[in-house]
Amino acid sequence: xxxxxxxxxxxxxxxxxxxxxxxxxxxxxxxxxxxxxxxxxxxxxxxxxxxxxxxxxxxxxxxxxxxxxxxxxxxxxxxxxxxxxxxxxxxxxxxxxxxxxxxxxxxxxxxxxxxxxxxxxxxxxxxxxxxxxxxxxxxxxxxxxxxxxxxxxxxxxxxxxxxxxxxxxxxxxxxxxxxxxxxxxxxxxxxxxxxxxxxxxxxxxxxxxxxxxxxxxxxxxxxxxxxxxxxxxxxxxxxxxxxxxxxxxxxxxxxxxxxxxxxxxxxxxxxxxxxxxxxxxxxxxxxxxxxxxxxxxxxxxxxxxxxxxxxxxxxxxxxxxxxxxxxxxxxxxxxxxxxxxxxxxxxxxxxxxxxxxxxxxxxxxxxxxxxxxxxxxxxxxxxxxxxxxxxxx
Amino acid sequence: xxxxxxxxxxxxxxxxxxxxxxxxxxxxxxxxxxxxxxxxxxxxxxxxxxxxxxxxxxxxxxxxxxxxxxxxxxxxxxxxxxxxxxxxxxxxxxxxxxxxxxxxxxxxxxxxxxxxxxxxxxxxxxxxxxxxxxxxxxxxxx
Numbered sequence: 001x002x003x004x005x006x007x008x009x010x011x012x013x014x015x016x017x018x019x020x021x022x023x024x025x026x027x028x029x030x031x032x033x034x035x036x037x038x039x040x041x042x043x044x045x046x047x048x049x050x051x052x053x054x055x056x057x058x059x060x061x062x063x064x065x066x067x068x069x070x071x072x073x074x075x076x077x078x079x080x081x082x083x084x085x086x087x088x089x090x091x092x093x094x095x096x097x098x099x100x101x102x103x104x105x106x107x108x109x110x111x112x113x114x115x116x117x118x119x120x121x122x123x124x125x126x127x128x129x130x131x132x133x134x135x136x137x138x139x140x141x142x143x144x145x146x147x148x149x150x151x152x153x154x155x156x157x158x159x160x161x162x163x164x165x166x167x168x169x170x171x172x173x174x175x176x177x178x179x180x181x182x183x184x185x186x187x188x189x190x191x192x193x194x195x196x197x198x199x200x201x202x203x204x205x206x207x208x209x210x211x212x213x214x215x216x217x218x219x220x221x222x223x224x225x226x227x228x229x230x231x232x233x234x235x236x237x238x239x240x241x242x243x244x245x246x247x248x249x250x251x252x253x254x255x256x257x258x259x260x261x262x263x264x265x266x267x268x269x270x271x272x273x274x275x276x277x278x279x280x281x282x283x284x285x286x287x288x289x290x291x292x293x294x295x296x297x298x299x300x301x302x303x304x305x306x307x308x309x310x311x312x313x314x315x316x317x318x319x320x321x322x323x324x325x326x327x328x329x330x331x332x333x334x335x336x337x338x339x340x341x342x343x344x345x346x347x348x349x350x351x352x353x354x355x356x357x358x359x360x361x362x363x364x365x366x367x368x369x370x371x372x373x374x375x376x377x378x379x380x381x382x383x384x385x386x387x388x389x390x391x392x393x
Numbered sequence: 394x395x396x397x398x399x400x401x402x403x404x405x406x407x408x409x410x411x412x413x414x415x416x417x418x419x420x421x422x423x424x425x426x427x428x429x430x431x432x433x434x435x436x437x438x439x440x441x442x443x444x445x446x447x448x449x450x451x452x453x454x455x456x457x458x459x460x461x462x463x464x465x466x467x468x469x470x471x472x473x474x475x476x477x478x479x480x481x482x483x484x485x486x487x488x489x490x491x492x493x494x495x496x497x498x499x500x501x502x503x504x505x506x507x508x509x510x511x512x513x514x515x516x517x518x519x520x521x522x523x524x525x526x527x528x529x530x531x532x533x534x535x
Contacts, residue, residue: 120468121465121467121468122468127469128432129403130403130405130406130432131492132467132469132471132472133402133403133471133472133527134402134403134472134494134516134527135463135467135472135474135476135478135480135494136467136480136492136493136494137467137468137469137471137472138463138467138468140461140463141461141463141480141492144461145459145460145461145480145481145482146459147461148459148460148461148500148505149458149459149505152459152504152505153505193464194462194464195463195464195465196461196462196463196464196480197461197462197464197500198461198500199461242438242439251482251492252482252489252490252491252492253438254432255430255431255432255434255438256429256430256431256485256489256490256491257489258428258439258488258489259484259485259488259489259490
């Protein structure tokens with residue numbers, strides 16, 4: 001099968017600007033997208049006219065988002081496809097790019113993700129009216145419920161959730177693409193306002209704005225541009241079945257789920273597909289960028305990805321084994337994670353892989369993880385969409 | 394002036410029971426799959442068929458699967474009740490887990506696996522002075 005190489009990555013720093021709408025008035029949606037595309041093209045050393053297809057992920061962007069972003073680069077008649085797949089949009093773009101290249105449709109694809117998200121709870125029309133009227137239409141409901149169950153089943157503590165944030169914020173200080181670039185203490189995290197018990201405001205990621213782009217191509221084409229290829233080893237995307245409790249927004253489907261003692265977990269299912277496709281197991285990962293929408297999710301998704309057994313991730317956090325500077329592998333969320341970067345939903349999954357590409361090419365500066373050769377990017381979000389992308393040198 | 398009335402926050406979810414009568418949720422069941430649903434569905438989400446789906450009453454009792462609370466007003470403006478309030482996932486006797494309000498804001502008083510029963514709570518008073526009520530699950534401290 002055709003090997004697919006990522007030859008360029010560009011990230012427009014994730015941030016938020018303090019105007020009344022929570023939207024940066026000085027830079028438009030299109031300009032933010034172009035900034036990431038420009039960086040990715042320069043990083044690859046390729047000209048836009050060589051790109052044969054573009055996939056653009058956004059959750060709340062305008063109609064024809066990708067078309068309006070890319071027009072000034074010089075349109076060449078290629079297919080531009082806009083994708084809304086919630087948090088998994090970026091991973092879905094990579095999957096579609098890989099399929100297009102492996103299928104022989106084109107030899108160079110641009111994968112782009114962008115969003116400009118207002119501050120606060122994400123307003124989404126996916127919530128049914130009855131849940132809105134009864135006060136259940138908030139994403140932290142699921143995250144907190146899942147965290148609370150982990151506390152009950154495994155004895156996980158609030159302090160351990162706080163330590164996840166202390167770790168990620170410390171790592172975010174080193175990442176110029178992150179929004180929060182200051183360290184916090186366990187006490188600050190625990191004493192922040194409670195949103196949904198056990199999650200305080202410091203334990204939840206912030207919707208914000210940003211963009212990320214990747215240039216993918218055939219192995220043959222990549223030889224023109226790089227002597228250090230980063231390969232896409234797997235690009236898996238999936239959705240829940242009806243007995244999934246914690247897929248999607250970390251809640252059952254709207255009309256309830258079938259009760260089982262051992263619920264089907266979408267992250268386990270999709271990551272197993274990815275491990276099989278890559279021929280790589282979780283113990284071989286050097287870097288993991290995973291969906292830390294909240295402190296509890298980092299712990300739970302670490303377990304569901306098979307990095308450790310269920311209930312073991314709090315110990316990894318206590319011992320700092322997944323923190324930058326640890327001799328153990330993988331390092332989790334060296335970028336600072338969503339809890340440092342914030343989450344422009346459509347861009348998030350691509351920025352995870354962008355970070356891993358920089359790491360694998362040894363271009364990550366002060367946050368460089370020594371000897372990193374294999375990385376995994378994981379997203380899970382609304383609709384139960386989950387993506388797991390594995391890249392390697 | 395009539396007596397103050399109780400009005401469901403969303404009429405499709407449940408009916409106000411007559412005095413002395415039990416409260417139920419309005420749901421559906423697929424007799425082919427033996428799968429229950431709440432709220433009602435027209436099509437079974439397991440087999441994808443419509444012919445074996447019929448209305449049913451459910452949800453009198455269950456166990457707390459997990460729980461949390463909501464300390465800020467939810468987005469969108471559709472919710473007009475007080476804050477904070479309890480939330481949780483409830484495993485019903487009918488074999489499904491549903492999202493619900495929980496009649497306890499203080500999570501230290503709750504445990505996974507705790508038995509809960511369906512009750513009504515008043516969310517707010519409407520412009521005509523009626524109590525707008527919602528279903529919630531009340532922990533049974535034994």
